[in-house]
Amino acid sequence: MLNHDLLIINATLLANPADGRLQEAAFLAIADGAVAGIGAMADLPAQPAAKRTIDAAGNLLLPGLINCHCHGAMTLFRGLADDLPLMTWLNEHIFPAEARLVDAEMVYWCSKLAAAEMIMGGTTTVADAYFHEDAAARAFCEAGMRTVAAQGIIDFPAPGVPDPKHNIAAAADFLGAWQGKNSLLTPALFCHSPYTCSPETLQRAKGLAREAGCLFFIHLAETRGEVARIKEQHGCTPVALLQRLGLLDEKTVCVHSVWLEKEDIGLLRESRAKVVTCPESNMKLGSGIAPLAELIEAGVPVGLGTDGCVSNNDLDLFQEMGCCARLHKVAALEPTRMPAAELLGMATGGGAGVLGMAGQTGRLAIGMRADCIIIDRKQPHLTPFHNPETLVYTGKGSDVATVLIDGRVVMENRRLLSFDLEETLGEVRRLARRVRAMGMKG
Amino acid sequence: MLNHDLLIINATLLANPADGRLQEAAFLAIADGAVAGIGAMADLPAQPAAKRTIDAAGNLLLPGLINCHCHGAMTLFRGLADDLPLMTWLNEHIFPAEARLVDAEMVYWCSKLAAAEMIMGGTTTVADAYFHEDAAARAFCEAGMRTVAAQGIIDFPAPGVPDPKHNIAAAADFLGAWQGKNSLLTPALFCHSPYTCSPETLQRAKGLAREAGCLFFIHLAETRGEVARIKEQHGCTPVALLQRLGLLDEKTVCVHSVWLEKEDIGLLRESRAKVVTCPESNMKLGSGIAPLAELIEAGVPVGLGTDGCVSNNDLDLFQEMGCCARLHKVAALEPTRMPAAELLGMATGGGAGVLGMAGQTGRLAIGMRADCIIIDRKQPHLTPFHNPETLVYTGKGSDVATVLIDGRVVMENRRLLSFDLEETLGEVRRLARRVRAMGMKG
Numbered sequence: 001m002l003n004h005d006l007l008i009i010n011a012t013l014l015a016n017p018a019d020g021r022l023q024e025a026a027f028l029a030i031a032d033g034a035v036a037g038i039g040a041m042a043d044l045p046a047q048p049a050a051k052r053t054i055d056a057a058g059n060l061l062l063p064g065l066i067n068c069h070c071h072g073a074m075t076l077f078r079g080l081a082d083d084l085p086l087m088t089w090l091n092e093h094i095f096p097a098e099a100r101l102v103d104a105e106m107v108y109w110c111s112k113l114a115a116a117e118m119i120m121g122g123t124t125t126v127a128d129a130y131f132h133e134d135a136a137a138r139a140f141c142e143a144g145m146r147t148v149a150a151q152g153i154i155d156f157p158a159p160g161v162p163d164p165k166h167n168i169a170a171a172a173d174f175l176g177a178w179q180g181k182n183s184l185l186t187p188a189l190f191c192h193s194p195y196t197c198s199p200e201t202l203q204r205a206k207g208l209a210r211e212a213g214c215l216f217f218i219h220l221a222e223t224r225g226e227v228a229r230i231k232e233q234h235g236c237t238p239v240a241l242l243q244r245l246g247l248l249d250e251k252t253v254c255v256h257s258v259w260l261e262k263e264d265i266g267l268l269r270e271s272r273a274k275v276v277t278c279p280e281s282n283m284k285l286g287s288g289i290a291p292l293a294e295l296i297e298a299g300v301p302v303g304l305g306t307d308g309c310v311s312n313n314d315l316d317l318f319q320e321m322g323c324c325a326r327l328h329k330v331a332a333l334e335p336t337r338m339p340a341a342e343l344l345g346m347a348t349g350g351g352a353g354v355l356g357m358a359g360q361t362g363r364l365a366i367g368m369r370a371d372c373i374i375i376d377r378k379q380p381h382l383t384p385f386h387n388p389e390t391l392v393y394t395g396k397g398s399d400v401a402t403v404l405i406d407g408r409v410v411m412e413n414r415r416l417l418s419f420d421l422e423e424t425l426g427e428v429r430r431l432a433r434r435v436r437a438m439g440m441k442g
Numbered sequence: 443m444l445n446h447d448l449l450i451i452n453a454t455l456l457a458n459p460a461d462g463r464l465q466e467a468a469f470l471a472i473a474d475g476a477v478a479g480i481g482a483m484a485d486l487p488a489q490p491a492a493k494r495t496i497d498a499a500g501n502l503l504l505p506g507l508i509n510c511h512c513h514g515a516m517t518l519f520r521g522l523a524d525d526l527p528l529m530t531w532l533n534e535h536i537f538p539a540e541a542r543l544v545d546a547e548m549v550y551w552c553s554k555l556a557a558a559e560m561i562m563g564g565t566t567t568v569a570d571a572y573f574h575e576d577a578a579a580r581a582f583c584e585a586g587m588r589t590v591a592a593q594g595i596i597d598f599p600a601p602g603v604p605d606p607k608h609n610i611a612a613a614a615d616f617l618g619a620w621q622g623k624n625s626l627l628t629p630a631l632f633c634h635s636p637y638t639c640s641p642e643t644l645q646r647a648k649g650l651a652r653e654a655g656c657l658f659f660i661h662l663a664e665t666r667g668e669v670a671r672i673k674e675q676h677g678c679t680p681v682a683l684l685q686r687l688g689l690l691d692e693k694t695v696c697v698h699s700v701w702l703e704k705e706d707i708g709l710l711r712e713s714r715a716k717v718v719t720c721p722e723s724n725m726k727l728g729s730g731i732a733p734l735a736e737l738i739e740a741g742v743p744v745g746l747g748t749d750g751c752v753s754n755n756d757l758d759l760f761q762e763m764g765c766c767a768r769l770h771k772v773a774a775l776e777p778t779r780m781p782a783a784e785l786l787g788m789a790t791g792g793g794a795g796v797l798g799m800a801g802q803t804g805r806l807a808i809g810m811r812a813d814c815i816i817i818d819r820k821q822p823h824l825t826p827f828h829n830p831e832t833l834v835y836t837g838k839g840s841d842v843a844t845v846l847i848d849g850r851v852v853m854e855n856r857r858l859l860s861f862d863l864e865e866t867l868g869e870v871r872r873l874a875r876r877v878r879a880m881g882m883k884g
Contacts, residue, residue, distance in 0.1 A: 075825070079832040083767075083781035117822035224775070283768035284835065286777040313835040314823045323765060325525075326725035327772070333666070335728040339525035380559035381756045381839070383517070383867050384874030390521040393726065393755040397823070398840035425825050432826030 005407060006030040007050035009041060011061035011374070015364040018345025020388050028061060030370040033407035038364055054402065054409075060375040060391075063364050064124025064403060065317040066351030068276040069217070069255045069305025071130045072114030072140070073107040076431055078309035086223075086285060094310055097435060102159035107132035108139050109427040114315060115143030116421050120414065121316045121397025124371040124405045125351070125361055127253075127276075127305070129190035129217050131159040133174055141182050144410045144418040146371060148355050149178065150190035150217050153205050155197050168204045175212045184406060186355075188215040193222070194238050195229055199245050206247045215251050215356065217276075218242070221264070222256035223287050239264035248273045253354060255305065256281075257295070258288040265291070269298045274354040279324040281307035289331050292324075292338060303354035304346045316397040317347050325392055340389035370407040373400050447849060448472040449492035451483060453503035453816070457806040460787030462830050470503060472812040475849035480806055496844065496851075502817040502833075505806050506566025506845060507759040508793030510718040511659070511697045511747025513572045514556030514582070515549040518873055520751035528665075528727060536752055539877060544601035549574040550581050551869040556757060557585030558863050562856065563758045563839025566813040566847045567793070567803055569695075569718075569747070571632035571659050573601040575616055583624050586852045586860040588813060590797050591620065592632035592659050595647050597639050610646045617654045626848060628797075630657040635664070636680050637671055641687050648689045657693050657798065660684070663706070664698035665729050681706035690715045695796060697747065698723075699737070700730040707733070711740045716796040721766040723749035731773050734766075734780060745796035746788045758839040759789050767834055782831035812849040817841050 006029075013026035015038065027044045029037030037044075081093035107130060118126055128136050129150040140147040151174040152158060153167045161170045171189050178187035189209045191197045197205070202218075209216040221227055221238045230238045239260065242248050248271035255276045257268075268275065277290045295302055304324065306315045321343040328338040352362030361371045377385050381394050403411040410418040448471075455468035457480065469486045471479030479486075523535035549572060560568055570578050571592040582589040593616040594600060595609045603612045613631050620629035631651045633639045639647070644660075651658040663669055663680045672680045681702065684690050690713035697718045699710075710717065719732045737744055746766065748757045763785040770780040794804030803813045819827050823836050845853040852860040 075822075078826060079828045079835065082829075082831040082835060083778055086777055089777070113822055113825060120822060280768060283772040284777065286771040286775045286779070288775060289772060313832065316823065316838075319761060319764075319838070322761075323768065326722060326765065327769070329728040330725040330731060330769070333728045333730060335528055335531070335726065336525055337728070378867065380517075380555055380562060380863070380867070381758065383555060383870055384520060384877070386521045386874065386878065387524075389524040390755065393521065393524060396758075396761070396838050396840060398838060421822070425820065425822070428825055432828065435826070436828065 004029040004031045004036055004048065004050040005052070007048055007053045008056050008061060008374070009044070009053060010058060011056035012058060013364070014060060014062040014388050017062055017348045017388065018341060018350070020341040020344065022388060026061070028364060028372065030404070030407045033370055035364055035366050035368050035370050038366060056374050059377050059401065061372060062375070063348045063362055064371040064373050064405065065122050065347045066125040066303065066355065066362060067118060067123045067306055067315065067317055068127050068253070068303030068351045068354050069278055069307055070114065070126050070128050070315060071308030072111035072126070072128045072136055073102065073130050074110070074308035074310050075113045075117070076101065076106060076110045076428060076435065078313045080310060080435065082313070097438070098159065100438065101431065101434060102131060104132045104135040104160065106431055107135040109424060109431065111136040111139035112143060112419065112424045113428045115140055115145050116416055116424060117315045119143065119145065119403050119411050119418070120400065120416060121318065122373040122400035122403060123315065123317050124373065124403060125355065125357065127217070127355055131161065134177060137178055137185055137187070141185055142419055144184070144405050144408055146184050146361060146405055148186045148188050148215060150188035150215065152190050152192060153197060153201065154192040155201055167201065168208060171205065172208055175208070175214060179212065186214070188217060190217040193219040193226065194241055195226055202247055203245055206252070209251065215253055216247070217253045217255060220254040220257055221259045224259055227259045237261055237264050239267050243267045243271065251356070256287070256290065258282055258290045260291055265294055265298050265300065268295070268300045274301045274303065276303045276305045276354060277324065278305045278307040279327050280320055281311040283323070283327065285311050289327060292328055293332070296342070301350065301353050302346055303351040304343070318391065318395040318397050318399070321347055321392045340392035343392050344388060370404055372404050374402040375399050376401040446471040446473045446478055446490065446492040447494070449490055449495045450498050450503060450816070451486070451495060452500060453498035454500060455806070456502060456504040456830055459504055459790045459830065460783060460792070462783040462786065464830060468503065470806060470814065472846070472849045475812055477806055477808050477810050477812050480808060498816050501819050501843065503814060504817070505790045505804055506813040506815050506847065507564050507789045508567040508745065508797065508804060509560060509565045509748055509757065509759055510569050510695070510745030510793045510796050511720055511749055512556065512568050512570050512757060513750030514553040514568070514570045514578055515544070515572050516552070516750035516752050517555045517559070518543065518548060518552045518870060518877065520755045522752060522877065524755070539880070540601065542880060543873065543876060544573060546574045546577040546602065548873055549577040551866060551873065553578040553581035554585060554861065554866045555870045557582055557587050558858055558866060559757045561585065561587065561845050561853050561860070562842065562858060563760065564815040564842035564845060565757065565759055566815065566845060567797065567799065569659070569797055573603065576619060579620055579627055579629070583627055584861055586626070586847050586850055588626050588803060588847055590628045590630050590657060592630035592657065594632050594634060595639060595643065596634040597643055609643065610650060613647065614650055617650070617656060621654065628656070630659060632659040635661040635668065636683055637668055644689055645687055648694070651693065657695055658689070659695045659697060662696040662699055663701045666701055669701045679703055679706050681709050685709045685713065693798070698729070698732065700724055700732045702733055707736055707740050707742065710737070710742045716743045716745065718745045718747045718796060719766065720747045720749040721769050722762055723753040725765070725769065727753050731769060734770055735774070738784070743792065743795050744788055745793035746785070760833065760837040760839050760841070763789055763834045782834035785834050786830060812846055814846050815842050816844040818843040
């Protein structure tokens with residue numbers, strides 16, 4: 001006898017986006033936040049006992065998307081000072097705005113806005129990385145998202161850590177406060193980069209991460225300038241520097257990894273380190289094009305990230321998939337590059353693997369946590385819907401009607417249910433007026 | 443005394459997107475399909491007489507977008523056979539599907555679907571080009587879109603023109619049938635390419651276009667392969683071939699123009715010919731990256747197009763703008779390339795210039811036709827909204843709430859008003875079942 005908390009019926013199911021197989025007329029049963037049953041409607045008992053039933057009515061049901069790199073709180077700076085040279089943008093706009101405006105309250109509200117945007121765009125898991133990450137963690141927990149929250153570490157005065165001497169201690173406090181606290185939240189560490197953290201800081205941070213058994217994120221090989229600088233200072237590439245410092249292992253997540261040499265890819269493969277690609281950010285900042293096909297061919301696990309809103313400027317993983325697929329095709333002048341199924345896998349199960357959550361999320365199967373989304377297919381731009389590729393090349397976050405995370409309905413028919421969206425929009429608008437009052441371009 | 447058909451009040455106005463200037467608390471008055479008044483709410487008479495008022499309540503009001511190249515009817519083949527090598531895709535999938543399925547009925551319904559998608563994405567003017575263009579013209583007129591409809595010409599058996607000997611006569615019939623028939627529709631001609639039309643066909647078509655005073659569209663210099671082939675056959679580049687044949691003038695619109703040599707850009711500039719760039723199509727097919735900055739610097743007018751749904755796969759000009767801006771930044775490794783205002787201009791007034799409509803649409807000013815859209819800013823991904831750049835890097839078609847074309851409300855609060863969307867979706871789904879019944883990848 002089935003006895004479920006929630007039953008989704010009459011769906012077109014894409015249980016494992018990486019294989020691209022659609023099953024018409026399917027059901028998904030959820031109990032205790034996990035998938036308890038999945039299959040053809042024909043196999044559903046005539047009178048299943050469920051507290052609640054959602055009729056998907058031919059709409060598409062698939063696992064929620066996984067954003068492997070985000071600085072949620074930077075929603076406040078969305079669109080601030082676009083189209084400027086990189087160093088002008090950073091030094092004259094972003095850093096001053098951060099120095100004056102980033103506090104725990106700002107991080108809380110702006111991370112909550114990021115959570116709203118992500119949930120409403122079909123993202124159910126996020127790996128966030130910023131300062132005052134404690135406030136971000138609270139925001140994501142209240143939003144009901146599955147979250148890896150990584151406290152930022154940098155050898156400069158930073159929001160919440162005015163004296164960089166205390167950056168490792170602050171990170172340790174963060175891990176201590178959040179480990180085992182909330183089943184949806186996994187704390188982690190985020191070293192900003194090899195050019196803003198000393199080798200000693202990097203090693204201490206990775207040591208702390210190893211003790212805690214947590215993920216270690218780092219921006220790595222993002223620009224040609226960074227690679228040149230690291231080579232000048234250390235005589236090797238950024239990846240080789242991490243290897244030399246003993247930092248590469250299966251819990252190290254290298255974000256961006258645009259400018260890699262052949263040997264770097266070998267080091268990543270051998271160490272079982274992970275890579276997150278953020279194509280829209282790399283495009284908008286003019287950073288470059290990551291060697292994705294080479295990384296994938298080498299067997300390096302790759303996840304997809306949006307990066308923060310200053311460089312993207314949104315958190316829509318559907319558009320990120322489409323842009324990523326198109327970019328690599330045109331870069332190689334080869335339309336077979338980065339096929340849609342590769343992107344769908346990267347944004348779901350692949351991302352789960354990068355975050356060490358392959359057994360929990362990223363696929364819909366019995367025993368997996370019930371993180372799933374329903375896409376409204378009854379729209380002109382999704383008609384006809386010949387195959388799942390359509391999600392990559394045509395889908396957008398706004399096509400997502402309903403979102404479940406850990407079995408809980410957090411959005412239904414585009415209405416956010418897990419928190420008060422109007423309150424968050426109001427608080428962020430209030431903070432945005434402070435940005436404009438500073439005379440920032442706006 | 444004002445006496446208007448429609449008054450939009452309390453808008454944040456972006457009257458000329460190319461200049462990026464926002465005016466808070468603005469109104470727009472419309473009479474007889476044209477802009478009759480525009481300005482600050484403070485300057486609006488206390489009791490304006492208008493048959494109808496729309497309160498935009500702080501939402502953004504701007505000119506409708508202009509899609510300068512589209513094959514609307516190809517919505518039927520959206521997502522068909524993605525990620526395949528170009529020649530396999532064309533010869534084994536697209537051409538056979540076209541040969542078996544394209545008739546006047548298919549073109550009518552699938553163009554209507556394209557119109558729905560474009561209107562719902564904020565596009566108010568389209569330059570469409572296909573076969574059975576008479577059926578497309580009917581569909582776009584019924585949808586209430588401002589349209590340039592170009593009958594396709596090719597030296598092969600084509601839908602509606604089984605014997606290519608009659609392709610010019612069929613085009614002449616089309617022009618004759620539509621000139622002066624509907625104030626929203628301008629007929630034109632579309633030669634498929636210099637490798638599928640003989641020099642004689644090209645010259646006869648352009649001659650016909652000159653007689654009729656209409657635009658002449660052609661796919662030109664889209665791939666490296668095309669350029670190599672034309673050089674081998676004619677000893678010059680595709681642009682130089684058109685010049686030699688006497689086809690380049692201010693009413694010739696060169697679509698794609700990806701692989702241009704320096705001399706080609708000079709020929710385009712001197713002849714005052716126009717270019718349409720379709721970056722998402724060029725990316726997805728692995729065709730290449732057009733030298734946009736060089737064209738713009740040379741003063742060649744450039745419009746933005748989506749191309750058809752087989753190669754894009756949607757008709758969303760907001761995403762096209764964002765993708766275009768990002769692509770050119772990463773290609774040049776320079777974040778200042780193709781700034782947002784350039785894209786906003788290209789998708790509005792710039793496109794109007796390319797289509798010879800600069801006096802009618804693309805800006806909101808007294809006397810211009812009232813083609814405008816209202817963007818719902820009260821959404822997480824558009825918050826905060828520091829400046830119009832946000833539309834380029836974050837906006838999507840689904841953000842458009844309300845659309846007016848020629849003063850007529852064709853969509854309001856995301857409900858399409860100009861025709862029965864459900865009927866069109868149903869008809870296209872019926873046709874899509876025929877595609878799948880043919881055993882096409884789906």
